[in-house]
Amino acid sequence: MKRIAVIGTGYVGLVTGTCFADLGNRVICLDIDAEKIERLKQGIIPIYEPGLEEMVRRNIQAGRLTFTTSYEEAIPNSDIVFIAVGTPEGVDGEADLKYVEMAAKSIAEVMDHPIIIVNKSTVPVGTGDWVADIVNRHKKNDVPFWVVSNPEFLREGNAIQDFLNPDRVVLGSTDREAAEQVAQLYLPLRAPIMVTDLRTAEMIKYASNAFLATRISFINEIASICEKLGADVKEVAIGMGYDKRIGHHFLDAGVGYGGSCFPKDVKALAHMAALHGCHPQLLRAVMEINRDKRREVVQKLRDLLDDLNGKTIGLLGLAFKPNTDDMREAPSVEIAHLCRREGAYVKGYDPVAKETARKALPWMEQAADPYELAKGCDAIVILTEWNEFKHLDLKRIRELMRQPIIVDGRNIYEPEQMAELGFVYRGMGRGYNGRRKTEHDERPSNTRPAPATTPTE
Ligand SMILES: NC(=O)c1ccc[n+]([C@@H]2O[C@H](COP(=O)([O-])OP(=O)(O)OC[C@H]3O[C@@H](n4cnc5c(N)ncnc54)[C@H](O)[C@@H]3O)[C@@H](O)[C@H]2O)c1
């Protein structure tokens, strides 16, 4: 049993604190948001994360998990302190470290015995040394401390599973003993534990996110090429994925990546690189392709509706991905704004991201269910692949719409099936512009492209 403090009770902090408590440690979670802490004390969690509320309540009841807003209460009673505050995008694309700085200062001011400070936030390479410097400058008592970098790799919507079954645990430190103390916490998870220096650990996090984002932009570029050449990107990805060196993960083409991590982390890595004289052209292309995908969805609507002015567009799915209510950098936000700017009436539906969507898109009407959304729509755009959208009564949806047009930004339906149901359907990179020729297809069918060869004559 260790005495742990976790600073920041967002997705990462709350999951980290709760899981460590569940593993038998005594954990105190701290946040500067007093309202959040008040609710957490009652076992009410501020985010949608499957299984988390029940786990929080269980550990509060067992007396292993407590919440506070007071550094004076949390730090003197803990031996290992995790920093899990936000590191949002700064004005130039850099990671904004103001919350990390605040947390480091606050820890330093009340530290009265030797502690290990573990940084779990995603921070630029070199931040560990900077944190050590801040703590040294602000500590009131002459006590030793050690800084360890322990980047987190969990995904929202699957956070508990990911935390408890990590592919690896990365620990970076200048002090092997400190890293080993933190490693003890993870031993029950039986995961590979890798100990590196501080900077390498910080870089592993950025490089991992950038690589995953690159896979997404890669397959999205392939999707654009498929669309022009008449291939189906879904099958292409499956065919590629059978190669063990490639694998099936993170090859779902669509409207691109969103969320609180990939957009800001790729940008921050590119910023870091450029600042140090590198030319991060691959990272820049990854971001550009991702931005273009959102615009491509709107272009598909323009192609199908001629003009968005006066049309009603329904956004099916608002969260940046399923199983979360997180709207940070969700493609739905930009697409809603783009459609509205062209004069469309935009409404939306998401099974979970309702309150968060209200905050992100306060002007947008929200429907109570997919059928209400469909009423009077000139087109529906699918932006989150919630399971419930895979089993809709599509015949009813079509009857409720003013025009039976679907742009499937997540490729959850099959073009042939949609054509049979009487929809004008466009996927992302699906065959002939997402449209195999069928008797229901009222558009000209002379779009089959020529073979992609260079003329020899
Ligand atoms: N969200 C994810 O899935 C995920 C996964 C891996 C890594 N990360 C990284 O982890 C970090 C945290 O991300 P998140 O999504 O949990 O953030 P979040 O925005 O959900 O939560 C951050 C919390 O920190 C609190 N906070 C800010 N300053 C504070 C301070 N000085 N003292 C105490 N609390 C303070 C805020 O009130 C907030 O509750 C980021 O660096 C992020 O990049 C996030």
Ligand SMILES: O=c1ccn([C@@H]2O[C@H](COP(=O)(O)OP(=O)(O)O[C@H]3O[C@H](CO)[C@@H](O)[C@H](O)[C@H]3O)[C@@H](O)[C@H]2O)c(=O)[nH]1
């Ligand atoms: O094949 C794919 C896979 C994902 N996405 C999109 O990519 C975004 C991110 O998805 P995912 O990685 O599942 O969600 P996050 O919760 O943002 O998790 C990422 O970001 C976290 C924060 O750094 C890391 O900890 C995780 O390892 C990393 O997967 C979402 O918009 C998805 O729709 C695709 O478009 N195609």
